Amino acid sequence: MALPRRPAGGPVSPVGGDGSGALPPLVAPAPSLTAEERARYSRHLLLDAVGDEGQRRLRAASVFVVGAGGLGAPVLMYLAAAGVGRITVIDDDEVDSGNLHRQVIHSVPAIGRPKVESARERLAELAPGVRVEAIHARLDALNIGALLEGHHLVVDGSDNFSTRYLVSDACEIAGIPVVWGTIDRFRAQLAVFWSRPPAPADPVTLRDLYPAPPPPGSVPSCAEAGVVGALCGTVGSMMAMEAVKLIAGSGRPLLGRLVLMDLLETTHRTVTIRPDPSRTPVTSLPEGGDESCEVRSPDAQDVPTVSAADLAAELAVAGSSGAVAPVLVDVRGAGERSIAAIDPSVWVPLDTVAEVASDPTGVLGRAAARGPLVVYCKSGVRSARAAATLTGAGFAGVRSLEGGIEAWTRDVDPSLPGY
Structure with a gap:
């Protein structure tokens, strides 16, 4: 989905300071790895930031992925390849020939088929030990609460503002972290939102950055403005990395930070996102499905x-x-x-x-x-x-x-x- 013109919520400033920003692991480790798993994930086991324990945390993790399109494709492939034990993916769309230049999880024989089915088959080939649940449906205010149950985190690769705000609001209510990304032509934004992170981290959500979605039609979609395929791979891979860091408790996740990229100009900037003290917390989802999150153009x-x-x-x-x-x-x-x-x-x-x-x-x-x-x-x-x-x-x-x-x-x- 194309980007809003600029951040318009709580205070945003260049990142500074030398705090580590580390968070405790999100998932408890599974039992010991099998010999086959040790061979498959040997390059992870060599890394101090992942290692045996981190890999077992990945195996025990349940991740909910919204969208099997431009961002969802690399997210799904890298999460499955990393050994995430359970992945749920929801998408109501079918594969189209215009998807293939960027949605690399799909192929020509999949045209006309539900994206989630195409994705599930590809992941079964890539990582047969990963359990993939494919939901061919539209996410809305009536089903999102039940669907999120049992998942440790959400990766939002949706392509419209109403779904993005629906996901953010539902995760704010549930206290689940969200890895968030959005793309537009050659530019992208990437962040992690979490309404109830462990102390001393500040809670930050999408509405602290952008309080409300823009009016329909005011920001062009990728179908209207275009998007370079490699941008999807870059941002989707970074989103998968943020999920790995949260699950394993390694590195410095992007909670409270926003990455701004322009691949055409090869620029990369990170700014701090702070909670908006004037914002009313979200405690319930309005009735009427995801359309309730849209702003009508009077x-x-x-x-x-x-x-x-x-x-x-x-x-x-x-x-x-x-x-x-x-x-x-x-x-x-x-x-x-x-x-x-x-x-x-x-x-x-x-x-x-x-x-x-x-x-x-x-x-x-x-x-x-x-x-x-x-x-x-x-x-x-x-x-x-x-x-x-x-x-x-x-x-x-x-x-x-x-x-x-x-x-x-x-x-x-x-x-x-x-x-």
Whole structure:
């Protein structure tokens, strides 16, 4: 999921001081290793920070992984390869060809299959001694509490803000640590959150850093902005390492620290996250599933919409009768438009809509003179915002394409490539 513009919660400052930041092991060690395990994990046994006892802690650990996509793929592979005894993975999505450049746990034969099933089969090949529980479902406020029971920690590789805040809130209530990462194009953020860490560590959660999720459509997703595949491997591997450190009690976990990376510029910065003293602790999850964690965009709530099928019918009638046809306005980015577009359509990127709309002789003014405007984006969120902006600027009869070009591809023109 793309990144918020900047940390907006409790105080954030450059890391300083010489405190070790060490935490006690999260998991008690399992019984002695077998000869086969000693051979498999011999490189771990050579490390003072892991060793025999740390490896036995890994074998006794239960880790809940949210998502089997870009971040979940390397997390799952490295946790299983490290010998974590039990891994639960939840994801409601299926493998798509557009996933394969970064979600390296999946392969071409897995296209169309649930990601969790593909991941479970790959992990069985990689680490047959690891127990993997695959849940093909969407995580929500109704099921998350029961699903987290019996797990020592959570690794959040989800790709949307509502799920990230749901996971954070549920783990704050349960007192379970969360390894958290987020990616955007070439940039990433990484941290560990824990509402009830052992003293003297301060409790820090996602809401101390970012008090609330941004409005829908205000931050582009990776499907809209793009992401380089190697970034997923880098961040996912670091997330797996944070899990190993917490389980084994080794090194200095990222609790209370935020790592900021830009792989294109090869920069890496770490800042301190402090608890927000004004924040009200989360003690319960709202009813209604994960949508309760979303922030609605007030200006886009009442925008009229049109379905892909109805729009296609309107265009067909206009084409055969000579009636006035709707004019499509594409508010996506240039990269998205290069993959697929509904033709003919006028291209006005979302961040320029307000400026272009202020000129009655501009492209939008000329388009509106030809027919009623129908705005589209990838899924319908950004187009609703753009339609609200146009309505506020005095354009009449503006509608948003419900479901965006995804719905058009599904219901009208399957020849268009997805992304």
